[in-house]
Amino acid sequence: MELSLAKIAEVVDGEVQGDVHKRIRGAAAFDDATDDEVTFAGSPKYLKRVDETGAGAVIVSHDFKTSVKNLIMVHNPQIAFAKVLKLFHPSLKPKAGISAKAHIGERLSCGEDVSIAPFTVLGNDVTLGHRVIIYPNVFIGDEVVIGDDVLIYPNVTILERCRIGSRVIIHAGTVIGSDGFGFAPDGERYHKIPHIGIVQIDDDVEIGALNAIDRGTIGKTWIQKGVKTDNLIQIAHNVTVGENSILVAQVGISGSVTIGKHTVLAGQAGIAGHITIGDNVTIGAQAGVAKSVPNGSVLSGTIAMHHPLWLKVQRVMPMLPELKKKLSDLDKRINKIEEEHRRG
């Protein structure tokens, strides 16, 4: 495919500065792009170097000053570049149709242009919206409901009665609707608590690879509209993740936690059970959060240092309470001395 800069500018709702007839055949990263490719400069680091890229054109923000390069000026260069990538690399959709090698349960309610691949199993009473694409080796349990334009990658498991909205993407190997980790101890052993709830995933959610999202004990585990989760994430029973929140890889959220809207949990962060994380919160990588966090907070808690130093720090850390007390003592003793000096 070959497009003029004018045409690309039209797609991304931008303005060309330079040669509108310039022919572009693809999109590439700033340092790799060649003369027939377009790239973007979103951060100051790249904006400073706009004239250094080999790209035939650069997508920049409207307020960018002039350059010897062909520019496409837009409101949000990163979003514009995402659109250009999609333009040159439209996602390949498998042909619509239900493979004869899939296993379909009874009473499937199925929208138009659905694609179901070989060795995928649908239970009974499943509902699929229009244009749903299910890759091979997926399991969809009884009474699962899935909206329109949903994409489910290979080896995903969605267990009975869970509900998936529209325009949801679920990456490979993810498990939705496993039993929550709930046991009633009798002092000696643990009795399984049946998990009769569900997982509900709302519209426009993207779930990464190898996530484990447990069903509610009673009621539901709820991933609200626009949430994006990275890979290898644990979401326990009865958790709510608010709209447009972001969970980075290997985050773990314990049971009955509520997370607000527009909140970010960075990689490997852990959230203790039964607490509330507010809206617009940022939890730093590897932070362990044991108490509720109000709206707008930014929490952190991890560190790495040179190993020999760490060995010493490790020895001192358990002495911190003692050190603190000693400091107060010293303070008092010096106060006393100073007092004596004053009195003379």
Place this chain on the structure above:
Amino acid sequence: MELSLAKIAEVVDGEVQGDVHKRIRGAAAFDDATDDEVTFAGSPKYLKRVDETGAGAVIVSHDFKTSVKNLIMVHNPQIAFAKVLKLFHPSLKPKAGISAKAHIGERLSCGEDVSIAPFTVLGNDVTLGHRVIIYPNVFIGDEVVIGDDVLIYPNVTILERCRIGSRVIIHAGTVIGSDGFGFAPDGERYHKIPHIGIVQIDDDVEIGALNAIDRGTIGKTWIQKGVKTDNLIQIAHNVTVGENSILVAQVGISGSVTIGKHTVLAGQAGIAGHITIGDNVTIGAQAGVAKSVPNGSVLSGTIAMHHPLWLKVQRVMPMLPELKKKLSDLDKRINKIEEEHRRG
């Protein structure tokens, strides 16, 4: 289904206080329950509010004082409620039978009322007990032995020669019997050490979704009776997890670790290799354990704080050994001054 309170009390081995003829149609959470449902109050938080629930009856402990509500008095309300949940929501079992779409190896030894779903593969010389249920897309390797009443969810992999006890549940996507992470370095590259051991899982164990449990290098990785693991857990080669121990989500256990009985590893905790964690130990969330831990210990080690403060703490932490030294110095110097003062 509709049951009288008297009938429910009989099932949970409890005593009704109030209307024994009261009709109940389900079980629900304390704040959601309606007049034809039963709930439970296990903690002081809910016991204080027993009269506020909309439930038609509340399961409470024998020592609970009276209330305007219908009560079922029991020894352990949480266990009783688990039984009531099971009563109203019996788990749906797939029909017994081996799907013609499963692939069964040679010489299967198979108990009664076994259910094997489509696209599940059994290797050669597999042994299955009675009433085993295997969901779709499961792989069971050669010479695997599985006991009675075992439930294996979709997309599970159990590799050759592993042994699974009775009444074991294995949640979706879990891998049992992968090679341990063992390589012999020659200074330049790593030579794979063959892993000829197995994984042995004893009776009444429940393994969460997306666990990775490696086989022994030689000998076995051993999950003993009654152990429960949450999701996304790593158990390395030749680990032993003692009876009725609990591994919370995203825990990682390194090779050749021995964990005692009734021990709890909270979420994201990590255990270094070749150490022993005793019985009745609790390891806090995200704690990193590098040395053996005696019976009954409670260890912790994680923290989150406000980000600007954290940035400062992060700068001071590497100075801790120096701070400690400085404190001692100050102490000595003040001692000296005080000594002089005393001598006058």
Place this chain on the structure above:
Amino acid sequence: MELSLAKIAEVVDGEVQGDVHKRIRGAAAFDDATDDEVTFAGSPKYLKRVDETGAGAVIVSHDFKTSVKNLIMVHNPQIAFAKVLKLFHPSLKPKAGISAKAHIGERLSCGEDVSIAPFTVLGNDVTLGHRVIIYPNVFIGDEVVIGDDVLIYPNVTILERCRIGSRVIIHAGTVIGSDGFGFAPDGERYHKIPHIGIVQIDDDVEIGALNAIDRGTIGKTWIQKGVKTDNLIQIAHNVTVGENSILVAQVGISGSVTIGKHTVLAGQAGIAGHITIGDNVTIGAQAGVAKSVPNGSVLSGTIAMHHPLWLKVQRVMPMLPELKKKLSDLDKRINKIEEEHRRG
């Protein structure tokens, strides 16, 4: 199988000290081995006890002094023992051939002696080298290229266009080529950035169970020759892992990180995005690395302590910056007092 010590010594390129005709039927761990088995003593701990093993022969280093036991003296006892294990327990290979129950796309280019198991799906235009073994329920996407002697365990997903070298092992449940976690925020919601790159895995790599390796946004995520990854590892888009590096279980590597050669990331370590970790670096277990790390560094950062003490440490840690200031103040005040005393 029964072999003489002389024969075993020949295989491991070693020298027998003792009875060259001694018959050996297997290999076992130091403390479990019996008279017809061979074991090895690699560390001082076992070398001290060589005469205590029940083994019929012990593999030791060339510089080991004599013993009452039959010995095989070699350059590297661990590598020699790995060879002996392989000798007595050759890996069982499934029969070559493509199962009629596999689903093979169009235009497969297939080497000799390939084995493809039931319910595995290959997309279109896939290339497989010689002696590739693919277990059941695997998904291989369109245009994937796989080298010779590759072993792919059950329930693995390899998405379109990824490239796998020769002698690569991929353990069960792993996902290769999922979309990177890249979204362009517009202040309200997140727009998906198409991921058009690939994952490239070079020769002699071993990938553990349940790894998630995302494809590059543009360009590639690159696992270089000889890398070994343990289980449950996250490798984000556009990461490079250098030759012969080691990633221990549950490590997480953020986007666009470059990791050098012969580097070790211990369990649960986390690496922030867009940084460079040098060659021959060791990152300790659970360490969080936020800045680039030069060649040869050893970093650490995790701790566990007794819980009551931890509760106190936790309270003091946020006071560290304040404590540090207070110490400086005390220091100044004592200096002043001492000055006065001197002037006396």
